Amino acid sequence: MDDVKTPTSEERKTALSGLGTSRKRVEDARFTQGKGNYVDDIKLKGMLFGDFVRSPVAHAKIKKIDTSAALALPGVHAVLTAADLEPLGLHWMPTLAGDKQMVLADGKVLFQGQEVAFVVGDDRYAVADGVALVEVEYDELPVVTDPFKAEMESAPILREDIADQKEGAHGPRRHPNHIFTWESGDKEGTNKVLDEAEVVADEMVYYHRTHPCPLETCGCVASMDKINGKLTVWGTFQAPHAVRTVASLISSIPEHNIRIISPDIGGGFGNKVGVYPGYVCAIVASIVTGVPIKWVEDRMDNLMATAFARDYWMHGKISATKDGKITGLWCHTTADHGAFDACADPTKFPAGFMNICTGSYDIPVAYLAVDGVYTNKAPGGVAYRCSFRVTEASYFIERMIEVLALKLGMDSAELRSKNFIKKEQFPYTSALGWEYDSGDYHKAWNKALEAVNYKKLREDQAKQLELFRSGKSRKLIGIGLSHFTEIVGAGPVKNCDILGLGMFDACEIRIHPTGSAIARLGTISQGQGHATTFAQILASEIGIPASDITLEEGDTDTAPYGLGTYGSRSTPVAGAATAMAGRKIRAKAQMIAAYLLEVHDDDLEWDVDRFVVKGAPEKFKTMKEIAFASYNQAIPGVEPGLEAVSYYDPPNMTYPNGAYICVMEIDVDTGVSEIKKVYALDDCGTRINPMIIEGQVHGGLTEALAISMGQEIAYDEQGNVMTGTLMDFFVPTAWETPNYETDFTETPSPHHPIGAKGVGESPNVGGVSAFSNAVHDAFKPFGLTQAHMPHDHWRVWKIAKDLGLHN
Amino acid sequence: MIPSAFKFYKPDNLQKAVALMADFGDEARVIAGGHSLIPVMKQRLTDIKHLIDLSAINELKGINIKENSISIGAMTTQVELITNEELFKVVPIIREASLQIADPQVRNLGTIGGNVANGDPANDMPGLMQLLDATYKISGIKGIREIKAREFYEGAYFTAREDDEILVSISFNTPTGGYSYEKQKRKIGDYATAAAGVILNVDNGVCSSASIALTNLSDTPVYCSDAVSMLIGKQIDDSLLSEVTKSCVEQSDPVADQRGPVEFKKYVAGIVINKALKRAFERS
Ligand SMILES: Cc1cc2nc3c(=O)[nH]c(=O)nc-3n(C[C@H](O)[C@H](O)[C@H](O)COP(=O)(O)OP(=O)(O)OC[C@H]3O[C@@H](n4cnc5c(N)ncnc54)[C@H](O)[C@@H]3O)c2cc1C
DSSP, rough: TTTOOOOOOHHHHHTTOOOOOOOOOOOOOHHHHHOOOOOGGGGOOTOEEEEEEHHHHHHHHEEEEHHHHHSTTEEEEEOHHHHHHHTTOOOOOOOOOOOOESSSSSSSETTOOEEEEEEEEESSSHHHHHHEEEEOEEEEEEOOOOOOHHHHTTSSOGGGGGOOOEETTTEEEESSEEEEEEEEEHHHHHHHHHHOOOOOEEEEEEEEEEEEOOOOOOOOEEEETTTTTEEEEEEOOHHEEEEEEEHHHOOOOGGGEEEEEBBOOOOOOOTSSSHHHHHHHHHHHHHHHHSOOOHHHHHHHHHHHHOOOEEEEEEEEEEEEETTTTEEEEEEEEEEEESSOOOOOOTTTTTTTGTTTTTTTSSSSEEEEEEEEOOOSEEEETTSSSTTTTTHHHHHHHHHHHHHHHTTTOOOOHHHHHBBGGGGSSSEETTOOOEEEEHHHHHHHHHHHHHHTTHHHHHHHHHHHHHHHTTSSSEEEEEEEEEEEEEBBBOTTTTTEETTTTOOOOEEEEEESOOOEEESSOOOOSSSSSHHHHHHHHHHHHHHGGGGGGEEESSSSOOOOOOOOTTTTTIIIIIHHHHHHHHHHHHHHHHHHHHHHHHHHGGGEEEEEEETTTTTEEEEEEEHHHHHHHOOOOOOOOOOOOOOEEEESSSBBBBBBBEEEEEEEETTTTOOOEEEEEEEEEOOOSSOOOOHHHHHHHHHHHHHHHHHHOOOOBBBBTBSSEEEETTTTTOOOTTTTTOEEEEEEOOOOOSSEOOOOOOOTTTHHHHHHHHHHHHHHHGGGGGGOOOOSSOOOOHHHHHHHTTTOOO | OOOOOOOOOOEEEHHHHHHHHHGGGGGGGSSSOOOOOOHHHHTTTOOOEEEEOOTOGGGOOOEOOOOSSEEETTTHHHHHHHHOOHHHHHOHHHHHHHSSOOHHHHHHEEEEEEHHHHTEEEEEEEHHHHTOEEEEEEEEEEEEEEEEEEHEEEETTESSSSSTOOEEEEEEOOOOOOEEEEOOOSSSTOOOOOEEEEEEEEEETTTEEEEEEESSSSOEEEHHHHHHHTTTTOOOHHHHHHHHHHHHHOOOOOOOOOOOOOHHHHHHHHHHHOOOOOOHHHHH
16 A cells, blocks of 8 residues: 555646646647547538628629529529618618628629628539629729728718718717717827937838638528528637627517537637628528528638738827936827728727727826728728737837937837836726736846847847948848837726727636536637637646636527637636636535534635545545535535535736847848748736647747738729739748747736736737838938838848849 | 639640640649649639640650750649659759748649649749740640740730640750759748849850740740850859859849839849849859
C-alpha cells in the first residue's frame, strides 16, 4: 500500500487541464480530418437551392423584371422579387443600426451586387441557369462612391425612400445622403486647448474599405415544417439567439416556433453577425414551397455584397507641449456606410466604440464627431476581427502619435512612453468617457523595446539609410511601433444592446451522476476553440477534468440566451458566465459534501477537485463523489441534481492591450516590402490557454498584414467592384506570412471573475498600425507624414516617387 | 459560380479530337489543365457547348530531348517541366520560369500547351517561348502546320490558331549561354506585374547572341528585337544594359489594373528587365 501515493494538489491540478494550460484543441480532430459539419454539409430531404440575380450596376432604377424565361426552365420552381415579398412586409428589413435595407431591389438598386431576385430550383446548376435567364431592365443613375462628394448639393439622392426624413435613428440628418452625426467628448474644451497649444499635428488618416473574407462564405438552410409550424434555420450565424428574435419580429412567427442552429462555422470575423437578404429569402422560399431551401454564397457574392469593414476617413488634430506631453485630441470622421446603414454596432453606438480613440494615452481633453454617409457601395461596416470600430480608432491614434512625434522631432517610442496612462491611474476614466479596467503599459512597452533591442534596430536602420543615401542600396528599413488598447466584451446591459437585446451572455451547466458534465453557452465558436477553453475555465472552477466536459453552443432550442460571438466578447462575457455558473455548482457541492462528511459547510475548504475538512486532510469528498451523491442521496433542504445557470451582465468592458513592433525592408524601386521581424506582446489579462492565444495572435497578425499591405475592396468611379475575386483581394498564404514572435504580460481584469480580457482580435487591432507605421517610418527621413493603406507595391512605389527617390 | 451546361468528350487520340473540333466548330473548346478555362466558364464569361478533354491523348504528352533541339508535348504539365532533371540540364530557364507560375496546385494541372495556346498576355510561357524562339506544331482537319511563337500572338486572347485547331507540341533549339527569368508579382498565385526573360551568349565580354522577352507588359508577349540588336557585337557593361533596358521598356505597353497604373508598371518593367539582363550576364 505504501507505494500508492495520493496525488498531490499540484498533480491533481495538472490532471484537470484547467486555466493556464496549453490544452490541445478538441475541435481539431474533426476539422483536420474533414469531418466538420458546416452549413453546406447539411442536406435535407427534398431540399431545393436558392440564389440571387444581382445588380451589375451601382445605381439604377429598375424598369422591369421579366422572370418568365427563368420560370420556364425545367428545374426552376420559383423566382421571388420584391413584389412577391411586399405583401408579407418582407421586401425591406430592419438593420442592426436602426436603418432599413432592401431584401430584394424595390424599384431601384443602390450598389453593384445588390440582390434583385431570388431563384429557387432543384440544384445549384438549375438555379444558376435560372439566374442567367432573369431579365432585368436598368435605367442607370449617376453614381457616387466618394463619401465627401455624397454630401455635396449636386450629389444624386441615393435613398429616395427616406429623402425627406430629417431625423434618422441617431438624430438629425443634414443631407439626403447623410445618416447621422455622433459626437462624444468636450468640443469647446478641446478646441480651446488646440487653439492655445504649443504644438499641433493635423492629419487625415484613411482606413480603407476591406472585407473579413472568412474561408466559409455566408449561407443557410431554412426549413419550414408546415405540420407543426416550426421553422428551423441552420446558418452561419455569429449570434444565433439574436437572429431568432429578429426573425420572429420581422416574420411574426412566434419565437418558440423558431429554432436557429449555427453548426460549425468556418471563420466569421464579423462577416456573420448581420442579417442578410439570403436568410430572409431562404425562409420565405421555404414557407412558399414547403420544402427546405439552401442558400450559400460564392466567393464573389461574399466579397461584393456581404458586409465590408472599415472605410473611415479620420481627420485628426493632436496637441502637445513642446516637450511632448499630449494636451488634447480632436477627430472628425467621415464614415462611408454604403447604401444602407447595416453596421453591426450596439444600438446606442452608431460609430461603435470609435471613442476609444484616445488609445493608451492620458489625454486630458478630447472630442470626436462621426458623420455617417450613404454611397453606392455595399452595406456593412462590420467589426472585422475587432470590437466595434476599435481597429479604426487604434489605427487613428497610433498614426496621430507618429505624426505628432515627427512634428516634435521626438522618437515616437519615447513620446508614447511619456504619455501612457500610468499603472497607478487604473481604473482610468478617459476623456471620452470609458473606464479602463487595468493595464501596465510601461511594463509592456519596456519589455517590448528590450526584446527587440530597439536601440540596435535604430542603429541598423541608420546604417541602411547611409547605404541608401550613398547609392549603395535601394532599400530602406522601417520600424513600426504600435501600442494599442482595445475595448471589448460588450457589454453592460445598461449601455449595450442590439435591437433592444441586452448584451449579457449565459452559461448553463449540468453535472452528470458519474461526475462528467455538459455546459451550454449563448456564444458560438467560429474557430476560436470555445469547446477547449471554456472547458478549461470550468475545470478550474469545479474540479472536473476539461476532457470530461462537453461544450455546446449554437442551438437556440438548447443553449441559454446570449448575444453571440464577435467583438472579443465570448471570454469577457460568456467566459465570466461560465465561471459564475461553475461557482454556483461548487456552492451546492459544498453543501452536499458537508452533509456527506457530517460537518458544517464552513468547516470545508476547496482543494482543486474536492472539498476537504479543514485540519483533517484525510477527510474529503471529490467532485466525482459529490456528483453521484447529488443523484442518490436525499439531503434535507437540498434539491437533487447538480446544475446551474448564470446570466452574466458584465459590470464593465475589458481593455486588452499590447505592444507590437515590426521591422520591414522596403525596395523603393519596386515597392516590394519584406517583413524582417514581427514582435507581438499581448496583455489579455489571465491567460486561459497560451497555445490558443498564440494561434489567435498568429491569425490576427496575418489578417493585419493583409489589410495593411494589400487587402482592399476597391471601387471604380462607376461603382464597379475591382477586387471581386481572390486574385485581386489579398489573402496571405503561408508564403507571404512572416515569422511571429509572441510575448505577454499578464494584468488581470479586476472586474472579471477570472481576470480574463479576450485576445482574439488584439492582433488585428495592434497589427495594422505596426505594419503601416513601419512603411511610414522607412520614408520618414525623406519627409513622409501620411500615406494611406493598403501599402501594396504600387502605392509604396508612389510614396518613393512623390518623395523624389526615383531618378 | 456554376458554368452553363456543356457536353463532355474525352477522345483517346488526336485524330478523334481533331474530328470533334471540326464537327462542332466554335461551339467546342479543348480543355487541358482547366486552370485558365474553368475560371472563365464558372464566371460565365464564355459559353461552351462542347468540351473536349485532351488528357487521354498520349501523342500530346512527353518531353523529347534531342541532340540540338527539344520538343515538348502540349499536355505536359508545368510540374513536369519543373521536375524533369534532363530538361533542367539543357534548358534551366524553363524550371526557373515555371516555378514562378501561380502556385503548386495550379502547376500540378496546368499544361504548357494550355498556357501558350490561351493567348492570355499575363501567362508566363508565351514570353518564354518568344525568348526560346519556339515553334508550335498545330493540327487541324486540314492537316498539320507549324507557326513560330513570335508570330503566334495577335492580341489578348487572339492567336494565329484557328478555333478548330489543336496545339500538338512545342519545339525549339537547345539554347546556350546565360539566362534569367525575373518576375514581380503581388503574392503567390498572382500573374506578373512585370516579368522578363533574357538569354545571353557572351565571348570575351562581347555579346554574340541574345534574346529578350517580356510578359504582361502588352496585350501580347513582347519580343524585344530592337534591344537585341543593340546588344549583339557590343561589349557588355552596366551602361549598355541600361540602354538596352530602356529600349525594352519603350517596346512595352502595359495596361492599368489592380496591380497599379501604367507609369508604375513601366518603371517596374525597367527594374525587372535590368535585373534579368544582369543575372543572365553573370551566368553567361
Ligand atoms: C490562381 C491562378 C494563378 C495563375 N497564375 C499564373 C501565372 O502566374 N503565370 C502563368 O503563366 N499562368 C498562371 N495561371 C494559369 C495557369 O498556368 C493555367 O494552367 C494555364 O494558363 C493554362 O493551362 P491549362 O492546361 O490549365 O489550360 P486550360 O485552362 O485547360 O486551357 C486554356 C485555354 O487554352 C486552350 N487549350 C488548351 N490546350 C490546348 C491545346 N493543346 N490546343 C489548343 N488549345 C488549347 C483551351 O481551349 C483554353 O481556351 C494561373 C492560374 C490560376 C488559376
